[in-house]
Amino acid sequence: MPYPAEEDSTMTTYAPVTIQQAQFPIVESxxxxxxxxxxxxxxxxxxxxxxxxxxxxxxxxxxxxxxxxxxxxxxxxxxxxxxxxxxxxxxxxxxxxxxxxxxxxxxxxxxxxxxxxxxxxxxxxxxxxxxxxxxxxxxxxxxxxxxxxxxxxxxxxxxxxxxxxxxxxxxxxxxxxxxxxxxxxxxxxxxxxxxxxxxxxxxxxxxxxxxxxxxxxxxxxxxxxxxxxxxxxxxxxxxxxxxxxxxxxxxxxxxxxxxxxxxVSLPAEIPLEMSGPQTAQSGHRITYTISVQNLGPNDAPDAVLDGTVPTGLTDLELTCQAENGAVCGTGSVRDGLHMPIDLPKGSKATINLAGTIDPQYEGRLTCTSMITSPSRANTAERHSGSVTTDVDRPPVTVTPVIVGQWPQTWPEDAKGWVISYELTLAAHEQRVVWWEIRFDVPARTRINPQQTQWYKVIKDGTDGSVVIATPDDTHTIEPGTPLPVALQLLYPSQHEAGDGILRNLHAIEVTRP
Structure with missing residues (x-):
């Protein structure tokens, strides 16, 4: 439409000189x-x-x-x-x-x-x-x-x-x-x-x-x-x-x-959805899941997912699964959650943050997340999320300590790298009579067959998990009197043993077998 000039104005209605277009993003603090x-x-x-x-x-x-x-x-x-x-x-x-x-x-x-x-x-x-x-x-x-x-x-x-x-x-x-x-x-x-x-x-x-x-x-x-x-x-x-x-x-x-x-920037609609457990028990492993997608109209090559990681979580593991052309960058949980993601229009990514709750922790854990882009404006209705998990201490907890490790060269069918653990069971408020200890192990890892155990082995690790239990009602756990459990794991090699952390380690009280 034509724009009339103001009769009393001396200002030119058209820009007097050609000015190069500003490039996005236009940032002025x-x-x-x-x-x-x-x-x-x-x-x-x-x-x-x-x-x-x-x-x-x-x-x-x-x-x-x-x-x-x-x-x-x-x-x-x-x-x-x-x-x-x-x-x-x-x-x-x-x-x-x-x-x-x-x-x-x-x-x-x-x-x-x-x-x-x-x-x-x-x-x-x-x-x-x-x-x-x-x-x-x-x-x-x-x-x-x-x-x-x-x-x-x-x-x-x-x-x-x-x-x-x-x-x-x-x-x-x-x-x-x-x-x-x-x-x-x-x-x-x-x-x-x-x-x-x-x-x-x-x-x-x-x-x-x-x-x-x-x-x-x-x-x-x-x-x-x-x-x-x-x-x-x-x-x-x-x-x-x-x-x-x-x-x-x-x-x-x-x-x-x-x-x-x-x-001032190009828009990209990048909604975020976040989920996680509402309740959990200390010592258990939990996972928070964050999903993001780009609905357009522009690509977001420099999207960044940032968030807070609860201090009560240990043994953190961050993974990112990209779909439809998205590319996950190198993530970190060192100073909070940080995951760069290249999100073309129509792509999506799912980020999982897993961690083990400190066995002594009791209270609330809150994990937050937000998806942003330095070069784009996120126009989504929901671009941030938060999940709070109420944590109770279970009737029994378990705390691991590595007490030794060495190469095992015999017998032929039991060669590998042995790590010896002391697992300390503690009752929270009441006496615990029947209990189990559970955790996950790497492939080709099992309880050392050369070790003599007083406890019952339900799963020895060959299927990826170890489950041991009290053999009878004489190995009870009294509040204030922890029960030590010695356990040796046979790893295929020292390299595959890594730091020796027992993944998803937790103890539970069970009804009498």
Missing amino acids: FTQDTVTNPHWQLLGSARLNGGSLELTPNANSQAGTAFLDQPFSSRLGVTIDFDYSCEGGATLGDGFSVYVIDGAHTTQPGGRGGALGYSITKSSPEHIVAPGVTAGFVGVGFDNFGNFATPLAGTGGGAQRPNTVGVRGAGSLREGFSWLTGVQMPGGFHADWERGAHIQVSIIGGRLTVRHADKTNPNGTLLIDDFDLAGADGQPPVPETFKLGFAAGTGAATAYHRIRNLK
Whole structure:
């Protein structure tokens, strides 16, 4: 659509010089004394102050705009992520906006006050006090006071709507800026930095999605869901490129409006699902399973799964199974869970974190996970997960200690590497009469046939597991009086014995055989 020039304006509506398109991701923290991209324009009351972009101070009749006068492509979709704070008096006002214009143009700030720096400011439905931006495509207002929704801020609208995220469509200077849709946000957009308030705005294939999150709700709340911008009345086709602006305004109601940690990137919907046991017993081995997939529209070659590993877990094992073209990187559990994954569109990966609960542990274990991408924006409804496992101590626990190891060269059918263990059984609260000890062993490993045992061998390890048990009711375990059990394992070689850890080692109380 053609965009008229403002009669009184001396600003050229088309960018006077050809500027190379910005490459994704566009990252600007606003936490330093200067911006990293020289194409940012800070206008009106906007300034870098106290580690953020302060669009307005907490004062009457202020207007501030931060405009990135450099185009970026809209072809593969765009997602705009940023943190914000909004603090002031008892009545916050007016609010702030994020908007995009046709990237072939440049613009001056939009109207003050309820226009939130994007659309028109009117003193009455017929009288325009200040024009809107040039070549605006869409403006999303985070409106505490409520005037962005009224006819005084553009075409259409209705009654004042405080605490609302509102959407005004395309417009230029004195024309357009139709009210398209709005959703009330309970409590409005009051937030300090400690709250961790975060907004994500996505424009994909001409459709708009807006999500709000904070520390208490990291997966966020969907405010605007896949709204059809391209199909709305008066909307032009999606331009080939966008330029980005932030703006805010105050009137009689005031607030500090602040932005930081901006990232503009290609969107990729990467949902996460996480599962694990709700209850378990100390000494037992448990597994947390995390599944991620990429639903598009873009590949995510640098996806990263990070998470916390409960300190009560030992003998950790991390595995990753990739499907449909995904590639698992080298994972680690040294400083928490970390697994890089190349996730093309349509691919998926399943990550398992297994560990043995400390035999003395009792309480709650919480494992968390989050899937992110440095170069992409994760637009999934659920991108993080958490599982809490309540751990009780079982009636009996077992603790292993390696007391010796040596090569065994005879007899011929029992050659290999022997590790000698002392397994200490402890009763938790009551006397245990009948018990079993169970654990897994590597291939071709078994109880040393040269060892004489007083206990009963139910499984000797030849099938991959060892099970030994009390032979009668004379080897009881009293609380406070542990019972030592000597056991030798014959491994095929010292190399295959490795560190000698007994996998999935646990003891159980059994009913009398």
